[in-house]
Amino acid sequence: MKKILLLLLVCSAIRHTHAQESVTIDFRIGREKQLHSILIALDSGAAPGTVANFEKLLRHHFYDGLKVHRVIPHTLVQMGDPLTRYSDRASAGTGGPGYTLPPEIHLRHTAGAVAMARLPDTINPARRSSGSQFYICLKAMPELDGQYTVFGHVTAGMATLEEISTQEADSNDNPVDAVVIKDARLGAAPYHRFALWPWSR
Secondary structure, rough: OOOHHHHHHHHHHHOOOOOOOEEEEEEHHHHHHHHOEEEEOOOOOOOOOHHHHHHHHHHHHOOOOEOOOOEEEEOOOEEEEHHHHOOOOOOOOOOOOOOOOOOOOOEOOOOOOOEEEOOOOOOOOOOOEEEEEEEEOOOOOOOOOOOOOOEEEEEEEEHHHHHHHHHOOOOOOEEEEEEEEEEEEEEEEOOOOOEEOOOOO
16 A cells, blocks of 8 residues: 555656646747747646647647737737738638637636637537637636636746737737747646646546
C-alpha cells in the first residue's frame, strides 16, 4: 500500500513539473518593425481534439500571415480567420478551414485563457467550435464559462495582448491598422495549472 501511495505521489510530482506543449506567436502591430510575442501553454488533457487540431494547423503554418480581426480594449483579442489574408475587412470573422470541432468544455475563462470561437447557440446548439478561430481573454470572463472550449492559457506576453486590444478599431471591432501574425510555432513551456469548469474533467 505504501509503495502504491509513493508511486502516486511521484507521478503527481512529475505531472506538475514536466514541460507542456506550447505555442509562440509573433505579431507585427501596425507599422512597427519590432515583433511582439506571446507564449501559450496548451492543455491536451482537457481538450485533446481541439489541441490536436490546433497543432496540426500550426505545423502547416496555417496562422502565419493572418490578422487579428476583433479587439475589445482590456477584454478580448480574436484571430484565426483565413479570410483576413485579404484586404477586404467586410468578411473578417466569418471564415475557417471548412470544418468545425466537437465541444470540449472543461476549463474556465480566467485572465489569459485561450478559447475557440463558435457560432451562437441559435444556429449552433451543439456548441461546436470553429475549426481555426480563437480568442484570448485579457481578464476573467466567468459569464463565458461552460459555453466555449478553452484549450490553453497565455503564460507570457499579456502586455502585448493589452497593446493589441487598444488599437484603433472600426465599427466591427476590427483593427484599422493591421495586426499580423508573422509566425506561430510549437514549442515547450513550463507546466501551467489550468482552472477547471465545473471543477472536474
